[in-house]
Every structure is written in C-alpha cells, then in structure tokens.
Amino acid sequence: MDFWPEFLANSWGREFVAGGFGGTAGVIAGYPLDTLRIRQQQCSSNKGSAFSILRNAVAREGPCALYRGMAAPLASVTFQNAIAFQTYAVLSRACDPNVAKDDPPSYKAVALGGIGTGAIQSIVLSPVELIKIRLQLQPKPQSNTNQPTIHKGPLDVARNILRKEGWRRGIYRGLTITVLRDAPAHGVYFWTYEYVREQLHPGVRKNGQETFRTMLLAGGLAGVASWVCCYPLDVIKTRIQAQSEFSTAKYSGIVDCFRTSVKEEGYSVLWRGLGTAVARAFVVNGAVFTAYETALRFILNNNSNNNNHEAIQTETAL
Template identity: 45%
Template sequence: MAAPPGVTVVKPSPRLSPAAIDFLAGAGSGAAGVLAGLPLDVVRVRQQIDLKSSRHMITQALSMVRLEGPATLLRGASYPLATITLQNAVVFQTYGMAGRWLSRDPSHRGPLTYSQVFLAGMVAGTVQTAIITPVDLLKIRMQLQTASQGTPGYVGSLRMLGRVVQKEGLLGAYRGFGVCLVRDVPSHGVYFGVYEYLRERLEPGSRLKGNKNPTAMFLAGGAAGVLSWLSVYPFDVIKARLQATSKADSPYTGWVHCGADSWRKEGFRSLWRGLSSTLHRAFICNAALFYTYEWLTQALSGEPD
C-alpha cells in the first residue's frame, strides 16, 4: 500500500546478527592491538630465548636498533598482521556464541555471570589455538634472525613459510600446539573475566546498561591483558623456546622436557624472562583492542553514542 501524500516512509535499516557483529568488531580490534604492540613483541621474544639478551626491555630494544637497524623492531609483523583479523574475529565471535549458549538467551540481553564469562573465554581460547600456533612459530623464527632485510642470510616471510613446510611438513608448523593450548585456554578465561569484572567496578552498571566509558574500557582492557599473561607466562617462554627450532634440530623432546631442562640449567627465573616487555606490551595492546572492540560493537549495532 502506497504511503499518503506528504508522508515519508522510513524503512528499517538491516541489522547485523550478534555473531556478525562479534566477528567484524573482533577483526578490527585485533589489527589495532597488533599495531599497538609490535616493537615490544620482538623485544620479548629475544629476551625469552637469547640468554645473552638484556633483562631490561629498553636496553634490549636500543641494542637491537643499534646492531640491526630500526626495522628489526617490526620483524615478523607480516604473519600476525595477515592473520590477526581472522584470529581475533574468531576469538570474539566464539566468545559471544559461547556466552549466548551458556546464558540460554538467544538475544544475549542480560549480562553473563562471571563464571560464564570465564567458561566462554576458555572456549574462545581453545578455538583460537588452531590459528595462533603456526602464526607464532613463523613469527618467532622471523624475529630471531639477526640479519637485516636485504642482506645475505635474511629470510623473508614467504621463504620462511616455505622453508618450514619443506623441512618439517605441514605438521611442523604446529610444533608447540600442546603448550599453546595449555597457555591459551585458561588465559582467555582470565582475560575476559578480568575485563568484565574491572569494567563493572570502574563503571558500575556498565554490564547491564551497556555504558561505554572510554577510560573504564581502556584501563580494564589493559589490566585484563596484563593479568591474563601473568597467569600463564612460563608456558609462553616454554612455547617460544620449543618453536624456535625444528624438531630435528631441537635439544628438547617436547614442551615438558623444555620446561624442566630450562629450570634445571637456568633456574626458576628462566621461565619469566622477558616478563616486563610482555606486560608493558599486554597493557598497550589490550587497552587498544578492547577499546576498539567496544567502539566497533556500538557502531555496528547502531547503538547511540
């Protein structure tokens, strides 16, 4: 039926599904997080593996720039940047879907309990391990190179991928999957749980009303990143050391042997190498990530500012 003369009919704009919003907002926020913390990621990997590296992140970064040039702080960026959109999109979409299933509320209107948040986070961590394991392996091997780009001995990102597949096969790219799973499943529960709890404490009522205070989001996101890393950090050091070399060239038979051998030869502190760089990076990355995620979720769902 035609509208009466002089009456404008406003058609409702198509709305994205909650799963689509989670996916798109996760993709955008993931890229923001990677870009915010790239230099410190290279520094922390060097500290975790190279026993001659400095324990102080600034000294380590300056030494790398002096010896290898400023570009070394962006080394290995191509892999996470190429995959972070998919990885983070999958994490947030899985978290959202798990949360809606746990709440038994298809529209997900009410806030989850903190135990439900923790469980949904662990589900997301389980799923993302399939993506992050080969990405981390390739990134670490790129970051451990000391040759500068364009000089003899430097291996580019595509060539590194080809070398791993040729020498170790496709399964070689998944070296360290077990310890990656041990790291990511609980840490993602902590990650989402801490964020939801602290945001509510900083902005009471935000979980129910959906308020979006920039300061609360920034601080809660940064703290969530720091505490999630602290909860599992030794496993990240073990993973980095295991993935640094192929199975044929490695002195370790597996991740348990790697952890035990590191402790026996270097002491308990060896499993906390690079912690300062990791925590500084975690705060910066995840503050940017959660802030961007919340902003994109609001924009994509058509909520008012």
C-alpha cells in the same frame, strides 16, 4: 550492492569487522614490545636487560627489526579476533542457558566461555605465532656466505617449514603448549575485563555505556592478568617454536624444555621478559577493547540510523 548492509546486520558480521579493527589496533600498538619479549625469552643469558636488548637490536639491525614478522599477525588478525569474540559470545551464553537474553552471562559462564575460546583460537594462533617468532629471531642479513637462510617474509617461512619439517612437527609445532597457555589465560582475560568494567561503572555489562577510560583500563588490566597467570608456559612455548627439526639445541617436548631451561638458567628463566610482556599487554589490550567496542558501537548506531531512515521513507511513500 546490499552485501555490506546485510553482512553488518547480523552478529557474525559485526563481530568480524569490530574484531578486525580491535586486533589491528592491538598488533600495531604493541608489536615492538612483543619482539623485545620474544628476544628476552629466547636469550640464553639473563645478563641482558630489556633496554640493552632493545638498544642493541636497533643499533645492529635498525628500528625496522622491531617490526619484523608483523605481516603474519596482521594478515590473520581479523579472522582470529572474529573467531575469538564470536566464539566467546556463543560459549558464554551456552554456559549460562538460564540467563535472560537481555541480561549478561554470569561471571562463571564468562570464565568458561573464555577457556573454550582460548582452546579453539589456538588452532589458528599457533601457526601464526610460530612464523612470527621465526622472523622476530632472524638475524639481519650479512655479507658472509655461512649465514643461515634469510627468509623474505611470512609466506617464505611457511613454505620453508612445510617443505623441511611438515605439518605436525613444523607448522603446528607447539600447538599443545599454546592450548595449555591460551585456554586458562582467556578465561582470566574475559573474566577480568567483565569484572573490572562492572566495578568501574555498575550496570555497564547490561547497558554497554562505558567510557573510553573504562575500556582502556579494563582491557589493559585484563591483558596484564591473563599474561601473569600463563607467563611460564609462554616462555616454554617460545623456546619450542623457535627451534626447528635441525636446531643444535633441541628440546624433545614441553617437560624436557622446562627441565633443561630451569637446570641451565634457574627458575627465573620462566619469568624472563615478564615486565615487557605486562607493559605490552596493558597497551595492546587497552587498544584492542577500545577499538573493538568503538567499532561495534559505530556499526550498531549506523544500522539503527539506516533502519530509521528506511522506515521514514516507507511511511512517506505510503
């Protein structure tokens, strides 16, 4: 009976629940744009605009095609965001040990904490994104018998990858490029968020009293900045994770994928889908930070009210 009050009374419990709300809001808000981004990155021709790819996908496969593979990130998002926010809180403090407990860490510590968070989170995120990408690029089932195997969901994809490709070359394909993308991107992400919210509301990093408008704007700009700085690496990551051991066009590694893609399609391929990614990043990260901060405030206020109520009851009993 006392599990939830005790769980929410410590920082890990609060970060876990608030991170889950934030992550879920972000996945739901931006998933159709994420599917569109993945298809743009994987497309071997730059003739198709974002709108034409979107229109063709909906016309041929139906609106549900934009949400294909969403179960994988939704299932892991609570744990993933709990790791991210809690790790960031610990690392940013550890990188600035001389700061007072009630004062926010320096911007340098924020960036370093973000870099460490991105690297650690990649261990969980890489398999989830690989499964998601395979499902997002999966064609709609057809009646002909020559079509490749159609997977029913994330668990089916995971089982198939493990059976045919194993752990290192299968489930964890693309881990290195994911770390290279996420470590600096998270440093930029958290630094931008902290800097923008402080510029909009001086002193807010200490009192935490920013408005919803500030949360949305700071979170959105943080997401945009983090994607712009790492986008070419994300394109390479998508192409590496989209292929399997049995793909006809197979890249031998990160450098080979980069060279082959640029040679065949030009340097512009490294920025293909950036507009979609930026639009998605603003929507998703605005939703993530707003839901996260709102949930955190609600939990803290609820804990405070419960403590006050218990104190009143104790005084009355005495």
